[in-house]
Amino acid sequence: MIKELSEKISKGKEFRFWEYLDKLEVFVNKFDEKNSGTIEKNVIINGKLFLGKNSVIKSGTRIEGNVVVGKNCVIGPNAFLRKNVLIEDNCKIANSEIKNSIILKNSNIPHFSYVGDSILGENVNFGAGTKIANLRFDNKNINVAIEGKKINSKRRKLGALIGHNTKTGINSGINCGIIIGNNQKIFPGKIVSKNLKSL
Secondary structure (H helix, E strand, O other), X not given: OHHHHHHHHHOOOOOOOHHHHHHHHHHHHOXXXXXXXXXXXXXXXXXXXXXXXXXXXXXXXXXXXXXXXXXXXXXXXXXXXXXXXXXXXXXXXXXXXEEOEEEOOOOEEEEEEEEEOOEEOXXXXXXXXXXXXXXXXXXXXOEEEEOOEEEEOOOOEOOEEEOOOOEEOOOOEEOOOXXXXXXXXXXXXXXXXXXXOOO
């Protein structure tokens, strides 16, 4: 699933990314609980954790539900990983909250960010305070623009798809149901309210 997803993102085309989130719970449940890394003191784990080789869960981190963390990752301090999170190899997640999301390899979410019901490609870097919205004010299903057409995701909660090598500046925001292509740069304080093509 992950290789296929990465290749699909590489093509730089808009697609129904939420279909991968629909498969996420089943995917993470296939992993047996395992600790091949280091878990510091004062870490709370409620649910199943698969921790890859040389990865570290730092003090103050809270994990709820089933979470898979790859090799050579640093999680925390004070990170909050909620149900159904998959983090690939060589990622850094600091004091941020991640929920029901896929983070591909070599990506960083370092400071005070929120990622919910979203997919981040490879080599993505979030500036401090980057937030992804995943819920409309009216609680209706989230529509996603794909090739100029609005598609009903049939999901009340849906964040964004962020392409490979994309970077965000501090305090940037991304509306729900947004697709940001590869190699984009989101300036500090920018609110992304429509899809951005790959560069």
